[in-house]
Amino acid sequence: MPSPAAEFIDRTLRFEGSEFRAEADAERIGGGLRFYGASVGAIRGTVRDAGRRHPGLTHDEVTALAAELWEEPVYERRLAAIVLLQGQVRILRGNDLTRIEQFLRDARVGELVDPLAADVVRPLLDRLEGAEAERARRIIERWATDPDPNLRRAAALL
Structure with missing residues (x-):
């Protein structure tokens, strides 16, 4: 429901x-x-x-x-969903990248990948510090070489 x-x-x-x-x-x-x-x-x-x-x-x-x-x-x-996350990016956490990664994998079109990467992931990454920022950086590095073209596209935008 x-x-x-x-x-x-x-x-x-x-x-x-x-x-x-x-x-x-x-x-x-x-x-x-x-x-x-x-x-x-x-x-x-x-x-x-x-x-x-x-x-x-x-x-x-x-x-x-x-x-x-x-x-x-x-x-x-x-x-x-992207607009919602854009407006609430200040409350997102590094571990939300797992859910966002699933969104990217299932996005199907660049018109969804691009705003998700540029307007949600980038501002999230900019806010992270310390170990959380390092973990996020490793995730994005993994995206850059992932077989999924949406993840590679997102990583290139970041």
Whole structure:
């Protein structure tokens, strides 16, 4: 059963979508993803509204919501997960790179890999210190030589 926040985001993105935009995005982006046809502005606004409806989400709630949104291979849901993480990057931890790595592996398209790497992973890495920063650096080095092209792409952006 979806969480109330995920249900709100999914319902709103479906409502904001257009069949015309969904078809155009599917043709332009592809990757075997489904598309609702919601604009980037609508996605950002929906995540912002979800934050107002569900204030004070903890670290675990934020990462669980991102995972719940990512679960379905729908471009707008996955972009909403990235927008959520972008807005909450200050509460992310080095060990969240494990979950983010799974997102990257399953991203399917550069349009999801790039903002996840540049707008979530990079600011997270910039905040880490000491042993946590060293561990993260080793993870990114491993990504650079991983067989998965999405991980190599993310590492190159960092």
